Amino acid sequence: MKQPLTPADTAAGAAQQADLWKPVLLRSLAALAFGAVTIFWPSPSVEVMGWSGGLYLLATGVLVLWGIPRTGYTRDGMPGKILSAAGAALAGAGVALFFLHGDAVFGVLAALGLGLAGAVELYCGIRYRGRHVLARDWLASGVIGLGTAATVPFFISLGAHALLGVAGGGAIISGVLWVLSGLTLRHDARAAATKP
Helix, strand or coil, X not given: CXXXXXXXXXXXXXXXXXXXXXXHHHHHHHHHHHHHXXXXXXXXXXXXXXXXXXXXXXXXXXXXXXXXXXXXXXXXCHHHHHHHHHHHHHHHHHHHHHHCCCHHHHHHHHXXXXXXXXXXXXXXXXXXXXXXXXXXXXXXXXXXXXXXHHHHHHHHHHCHHHHHHHHHHHHHHHHHHHHHHHHHHHHHHHHHHHCC
Protein backbone atom coordinates (compact mmCIF):
# COMPACT_ATOMS: atom_id res chain seq x y z
CA MET A 1 0.00 0.00 0.00
CA LYS A 2 1.31 3.46 -0.89
CA GLN A 3 1.75 5.99 1.86
CA PRO A 4 0.02 9.35 1.29
CA LEU A 5 2.29 12.35 0.85
CA THR A 6 -0.05 14.82 2.50
CA PRO A 7 -0.04 15.58 6.22
CA ALA A 8 -2.21 13.52 8.57
CA ASP A 9 -4.61 16.42 9.20
CA THR A 10 -5.49 16.73 5.51
CA ALA A 11 -9.17 16.53 4.68
CA ALA A 12 -10.50 13.06 4.02
CA GLY A 13 -10.02 11.91 0.43
CA ALA A 14 -7.21 14.35 -0.30
CA ALA A 15 -4.17 12.06 -0.08
CA GLN A 16 -2.54 12.17 -3.50
CA GLN A 17 -0.86 9.28 -5.18
CA ALA A 18 2.90 8.96 -5.44
CA ASP A 19 2.71 9.38 -9.22
CA LEU A 20 1.08 12.83 -9.05
CA TRP A 21 4.28 14.17 -10.59
CA LYS A 22 3.52 12.51 -13.95
CA PRO A 23 0.55 14.65 -15.08
CA VAL A 24 2.18 17.72 -13.54
CA LEU A 25 5.43 17.20 -15.45
CA LEU A 26 3.63 16.34 -18.69
CA ARG A 27 1.55 19.49 -18.33
CA SER A 28 4.73 21.52 -18.01
CA LEU A 29 6.18 19.89 -21.13
CA ALA A 30 3.03 20.71 -23.12
CA ALA A 31 3.23 24.34 -22.00
CA LEU A 32 6.94 24.66 -22.75
CA ALA A 33 6.57 22.99 -26.16
CA PHE A 34 3.79 25.42 -27.08
CA GLY A 35 5.88 28.32 -25.79
CA ALA A 36 8.83 27.20 -27.93
CA VAL A 37 6.60 27.07 -31.03
CA THR A 38 5.43 30.62 -30.38
CA ILE A 39 9.00 31.86 -30.00
CA PHE A 40 10.64 30.10 -32.93
CA TRP A 41 7.87 30.33 -35.56
CA PRO A 42 8.64 33.73 -37.14
CA SER A 43 5.41 34.38 -39.03
CA PRO A 44 2.67 31.88 -38.14
CA SER A 45 -0.47 31.67 -40.20
CA VAL A 46 -3.94 31.69 -38.70
CA GLU A 47 -4.11 27.92 -39.22
CA VAL A 48 -0.82 27.35 -37.37
CA MET A 49 -2.11 29.52 -34.55
CA GLY A 50 -5.33 27.50 -34.36
CA TRP A 51 -3.66 24.11 -34.50
CA SER A 52 -0.81 24.87 -32.09
CA GLY A 53 -3.03 26.76 -29.64
CA GLY A 54 -5.72 24.11 -29.94
CA LEU A 55 -3.26 21.30 -29.31
CA TYR A 56 -1.85 23.12 -26.27
CA LEU A 57 -5.26 23.74 -24.72
CA LEU A 58 -6.46 20.22 -25.52
CA ALA A 59 -3.34 18.60 -24.06
CA THR A 60 -3.49 20.75 -20.94
CA GLY A 61 -7.18 19.99 -20.44
CA VAL A 62 -6.67 16.24 -20.86
CA LEU A 63 -3.72 16.29 -18.45
CA VAL A 64 -5.75 18.22 -15.86
CA LEU A 65 -8.52 15.63 -16.17
CA TRP A 66 -6.05 12.72 -16.01
CA GLY A 67 -4.40 14.17 -12.92
CA ILE A 68 -7.55 14.64 -10.82
CA PRO A 69 -7.60 11.13 -9.28
CA ARG A 70 -3.87 11.43 -8.57
CA THR A 71 -4.49 14.56 -6.49
CA GLY A 72 -6.46 12.45 -4.04
CA TYR A 73 -9.78 14.02 -5.01
CA THR A 74 -12.56 12.08 -6.68
CA ARG A 75 -14.31 13.43 -9.73
CA ASP A 76 -17.67 13.35 -7.94
CA GLY A 77 -16.44 15.43 -4.97
CA MET A 78 -16.40 19.24 -5.01
CA PRO A 79 -12.69 19.75 -5.83
CA GLY A 80 -12.85 17.05 -8.50
CA LYS A 81 -15.93 18.58 -10.09
CA ILE A 82 -14.47 22.04 -10.42
CA LEU A 83 -11.11 20.72 -11.64
CA SER A 84 -13.05 18.63 -14.17
CA ALA A 85 -14.81 21.78 -15.34
CA ALA A 86 -11.43 23.48 -15.83
CA GLY A 87 -10.05 20.52 -17.77
CA ALA A 88 -13.18 20.27 -19.89
CA ALA A 89 -13.11 24.00 -20.67
CA LEU A 90 -9.49 23.81 -21.80
CA ALA A 91 -10.06 20.66 -23.86
CA GLY A 92 -13.24 22.06 -25.42
CA ALA A 93 -11.55 25.33 -26.35
CA GLY A 94 -8.68 23.33 -27.82
CA VAL A 95 -10.94 21.19 -29.99
CA ALA A 96 -12.82 24.27 -31.19
CA LEU A 97 -9.55 25.96 -32.18
CA PHE A 98 -8.66 22.97 -34.38
CA PHE A 99 -11.71 23.60 -36.53
CA LEU A 100 -12.36 27.33 -36.22
CA HIS A 101 -9.55 29.60 -37.38
CA GLY A 102 -9.34 33.32 -37.02
CA ASP A 103 -7.75 35.98 -34.87
CA ALA A 104 -10.96 36.86 -33.04
CA VAL A 105 -11.89 33.19 -32.61
CA PHE A 106 -8.49 32.41 -31.12
CA GLY A 107 -8.59 35.44 -28.84
CA VAL A 108 -12.05 34.68 -27.49
CA LEU A 109 -11.73 30.90 -27.14
CA ALA A 110 -8.24 31.02 -25.63
CA ALA A 111 -9.34 33.71 -23.19
CA LEU A 112 -12.42 31.71 -22.17
CA GLY A 113 -10.55 28.42 -21.71
CA LEU A 114 -7.57 29.93 -19.91
CA GLY A 115 -9.78 32.26 -17.87
CA LEU A 116 -12.08 29.53 -16.58
CA ALA A 117 -9.18 27.20 -15.82
CA GLY A 118 -7.28 30.05 -14.14
CA ALA A 119 -10.27 30.96 -11.98
CA VAL A 120 -10.71 27.33 -10.90
CA GLU A 121 -7.03 26.91 -10.08
CA LEU A 122 -6.98 30.19 -8.18
CA TYR A 123 -10.02 29.05 -6.19
CA CYS A 124 -8.41 25.67 -5.44
CA GLY A 125 -5.17 27.38 -4.44
CA ILE A 126 -6.96 29.62 -1.97
CA ARG A 127 -9.43 27.01 -0.73
CA TYR A 128 -6.91 24.21 -0.16
CA ARG A 129 -3.94 26.31 0.88
CA GLY A 130 -1.92 24.44 3.48
CA ARG A 131 -4.03 21.31 2.93
CA HIS A 132 -2.82 20.12 -0.47
CA VAL A 133 0.64 19.90 -1.94
CA LEU A 134 -0.48 21.58 -5.20
CA ALA A 135 -2.27 24.51 -3.55
CA ARG A 136 0.56 27.00 -4.08
CA ASP A 137 1.03 25.84 -7.66
CA TRP A 138 -2.69 26.17 -8.35
CA LEU A 139 -2.59 29.66 -6.88
CA ALA A 140 0.30 30.79 -9.10
CA SER A 141 -1.03 28.99 -12.18
CA GLY A 142 -4.45 30.55 -11.62
CA VAL A 143 -3.00 34.04 -11.54
CA ILE A 144 -0.96 33.33 -14.69
CA GLY A 145 -3.99 31.86 -16.48
CA LEU A 146 -6.25 34.77 -15.55
CA GLY A 147 -3.57 37.28 -16.52
CA THR A 148 -3.06 35.63 -19.89
CA ALA A 149 -6.81 35.38 -20.47
CA ALA A 150 -7.28 39.06 -19.65
CA THR A 151 -4.41 40.11 -21.94
CA VAL A 152 -5.06 37.99 -25.06
CA PRO A 153 -8.17 39.88 -26.30
CA PHE A 154 -6.23 43.16 -26.47
CA PHE A 155 -3.93 41.67 -29.11
CA ILE A 156 -6.61 40.36 -31.51
CA SER A 157 -6.12 43.24 -33.92
CA LEU A 158 -2.35 42.60 -34.12
CA GLY A 159 -2.68 39.16 -35.67
CA ALA A 160 -1.47 35.62 -35.13
CA HIS A 161 2.12 36.41 -34.17
CA ALA A 162 1.08 38.75 -31.36
CA LEU A 163 -1.68 36.44 -30.11
CA LEU A 164 0.68 33.46 -30.03
CA GLY A 165 3.31 35.61 -28.32
CA VAL A 166 0.98 36.52 -25.48
CA ALA A 167 -0.44 33.01 -25.10
CA GLY A 168 3.03 31.50 -25.42
CA GLY A 169 4.46 33.86 -22.82
CA GLY A 170 1.87 32.72 -20.31
CA ALA A 171 2.53 29.10 -21.28
CA ILE A 172 6.27 29.47 -20.72
CA ILE A 173 5.79 31.03 -17.29
CA SER A 174 3.31 28.37 -16.21
CA GLY A 175 5.46 25.66 -17.82
CA VAL A 176 8.45 26.64 -15.68
CA LEU A 177 6.23 26.66 -12.60
CA TRP A 178 4.86 23.18 -13.35
CA VAL A 179 8.36 21.80 -14.16
CA LEU A 180 9.56 22.85 -10.72
CA SER A 181 6.45 21.40 -9.11
CA GLY A 182 6.67 18.12 -11.04
CA LEU A 183 10.35 17.61 -10.26
CA THR A 184 9.76 18.39 -6.59
CA LEU A 185 6.85 15.93 -6.42
CA ARG A 186 8.96 13.27 -8.15
CA HIS A 187 11.82 13.80 -5.71
CA ASP A 188 9.47 13.68 -2.73
CA ALA A 189 7.82 10.49 -4.04
CA ARG A 190 11.19 8.78 -4.43
CA ALA A 191 12.28 9.90 -0.97
CA ALA A 192 9.06 8.57 0.54
CA ALA A 193 9.46 5.25 -1.30
CA THR A 194 12.98 4.73 0.04
CA LYS A 195 12.02 5.37 3.67
CA PRO A 196 11.69 2.18 5.72
